[in-house]
Amino acid sequence: MLEPAADATPAAWLQDEIRDFDHTVGSIVPAGFEAYARVFHPAWLSEPDGRDAPVRWSTVAAARGTTLHAVAEWGALAGRWRAPGEPGLWDREPEHGSLDAAGLAALSVVLEPHTTAPESCWFGVGEGYGDTIGTLVAFSAGTPAEERDRIAAELELEAMRADMRRTEAPVFTLPNRPMRLLRGPLEAMREDEPLASFGLRRQSPNIWWPDDRSWCVGSEIDLMTTYVAGSAACIEAICSAPGLEALPASVDQRVTWDSDTVNPLPGMPG
Numbered sequence: 001m002l003e004p005a006a007d008a009t010p011a012a013w014l015q016d017e018i019r020d021f022d023h024t025v026g027s028i029v030p031a032g033f034e035a036y037a038r039v040f041h042p043a044w045l046s047e048p049d050g051r052d053a054p055v056r057w058s059t060v061a062a063a064r065g066t067t068l069h070a071v072a073e074w075g076a077l078a079g080r081w082r083a084p085g086e087p088g089l090w091d092r093e094p095e096h097g098s099l100d101a102a103g104l105a106a107l108s109v110v111l112e113p114h115t116t117a118p119e120s121c122w123f124g125v126g127e128g129y130g131d132t133i134g135t136l137v138a139f140s141a142g143t144p145a146e147e148r149d150r151i152a153a154e155l156e157l158e159a160m161r162a163d164m165r166r167t168e169a170p171v172f173t174l175p176n177r178p179m180r181l182l183r184g185p186l187e188a189m190r191e192d193e194p195l196a197s198f199g200l201r202r203q204s205p206n207i208w209w210p211d212d213r214s215w216c217v218g219s220e221i222d223l224m225t226t227y228v229a230g231s232a233a234c235i236e237a238i239c240s241a242p243g244l245e246a247l248p249a250s251v252d253q254r255v256t257w258d259s260d261t262v263n264p265l266p267g268m269p270g
Contacts, residue, residue, distance in 0.1 A: 002123060002184035002194060004169035010122050011172040011181050013213065021175045025227050026251040028218040029207070033229035037238045038070055038249040039107065041094035041224050043078075043085070054100065055090045056245045063089050066263045070247045071254065074224050076263035097126075097221035099204045101192050106243030107217065107228070108189035114234040117211035118186040124179035124207040125195060126221055127171060169198075177221075179206065186210065223255060 017030030025036055042054035057077055061068040063086070066077050074094060075081040085091040099107065112118050169180035180198075182205070188194045189208075193201050204226075209216040215230030227249060228238055239246045258265055 001188035001191065002182045002197070005122065005181040005183045006170075008170040008172040008181050010183075010211070011124060011179070014124075014174060014207070014216075015172070018174055023254050023256050024252050025249055025255060027175065028220045028223075028255065029216045029227050029229040031251050033216070033231075033251070035230060035232045035235035036249040036251055037228045037230075037235045037246045039099065039103065039226040039228060039238065039244055039246040040068075041099055041103070041226065042245070043074075043090040043094050044092040045085075045089065046091045052092065054102070057094075058245065060090060068247075069262050070249050071259050071261060072263060073257055073260040073265075075257060076260035076265050079266050081257075081266060094224040095202075096224055097206065097219055098202065099219055099226045101202075103226075103244060104194075104204045105190040106241060107226075107238065108186050110237050110241045110244070111210075111215055111217075111228075111230075111234065112186055114230060114237070115186070115210035115212055115214045117214075120211040121184060121186050121188075122209055122211070123182040123184065123188075123205040124172065124174075125169075125182065125198070125200065125203075126206045127178035127180055174207070177206075220255070225255075227255075 017032060019027040021027045040057045042056060044052040045055050047053050058068045061077050064079055169182055172179050172181055195203050204219055207218045215234050217228050219226040235248060238244060239248055
């Protein structure tokens with residue numbers, strides 16, 4: 001449902017409203033909005049049936065004896081950085097730079113009543129995504145070599161088309177972050193993989209907003225949370241939505257790994 005934008009003009013306002021990267025919320029989504037929210041990407045726990053179940057930050061905090069708050073950071077909350085998870089609690093840490101499909105869909109549903117332009121939205125995707133993304137295929141024993149070769153050729157052709165489609169999108173630049181601009185309806189965010197036709201799987205847009213600029217969503221590539229700028233009513237709806245784990249945020253709060261002022265830091269990630 002998403003298409004390359006005709007040009008990058010609709011993104012020009014972001015360059016004026018988003019701060020140079022000063023490690024605050026205002027460097028991820030535009031300053032000047034009435035209110036802000038922080039949406040926490042879930043951690044994941046492998047279930048016996050092979051599926052991954054989402055785990056809320058509040059669940060990890062309760063188990064670890066730490067506190068979930070607006071400026072909490074995963075390392076301080078979980079008591080470790082990029083280390084094996086805790087059996088029975090979480091196996092995989094929250095995704096960096098991407099809201100999961102269920103969260104993305106839930107957020108789009110909450111945002112829809114807070115714009116007059118749900119059919120006309122803009123989506124920025126970080127330039128460079130897709131360069132190292134491949135597809136892993138498992139063949140059953142005895143699959144003829146001809147069949148494997150045919151499938152491999154089809155996948156290669158699909159990847160080439162996706163790359164071409166992505167490069168058709170115009171480029172705009174936020175501080176230190178070149179982006180490709182796409183356009184489409186808000187409901188596209190309810191697809192399992194809205195960026196799949198551009199060669200990006202399990203990836204949400206990095207920044208997106210409606211034509212009336214009533215709100216703006218930002219998922220910075222290095223962060224485990226998504227930030228939303230909008231009206232007070234919009235932010236209140238996000239923070240109370242059952243399908244999301246979110247807290248009110250401030251445009252000036254810091255977003256670095258050591259920003260947590262409540263929970264003890266486990267040490268520098270590395």
